[in-house]
Amino acid sequence: METERRYWVNAPFGISDFFDTEDFEVEEDARRKLKHIDAELESAGFFFGDTCWVHKTWNKEEAIEMANAAKEIWKEWSEDEADTVSITAQPICPKCGGLGRFSDEYCSKCGTKLLPKAELNIDTGKVIPIE
Numbered sequence: 001m002e003t004e005r006r007y008w009v010n011a012p013f014g015i016s017d018f019f020d021t022e023d024f025e026v027e028e029d030a031r032r033k034l035k036h037i038d039a040e041l042e043s044a045g046f047f048f049g050d051t052c053w054v055h056k057t058w059n060k061e062e063a064i065e066m067a068n069a070a071k072e073i074w075k076e077w078s079e080d081e082a083d084t085v086s087i088t089a090q091p092i093c094p095k096c097g098g099l100g101r102f103s104d105e106y107c108s109k110c111g112t113k114l115l116p117k118a119e120l121n122i123d124t125g126k127v128i129p130i131e
């Protein structure tokens, strides 16, 4: 039986990321386009995470749907950025149900060994452990 995991759909920032630094001048057109991408991701249901746009869900189908939506939004601007959309599977403690951080090997509440870090493949729907 596959243990339940919480899925994090990760999509790159538009203007909010590396583009919007003082030493990287962005053309007005590009800036507008990237801001538009940010607005679209936000209205699609992503929230502004620490390092990228994030959508969290327990539902695998929803995760894949959201990842594909983010890819479509990004494709308007950059296929390369669209390809970086990913889904990370957050481990849950099999004993106490506590949510681990991605980097945790053991549950911070009860010390039980957690499932390895994993990614949900957007195309196959398979959960694959990552190093």
Ligand SMILES: [Zn+2]
Residues within 6 Å of the ligand: 093, 094, 095, 096, 097, 098, 107, 108, 109, 110, 111, 112
């Ligand atoms: Zn635990």
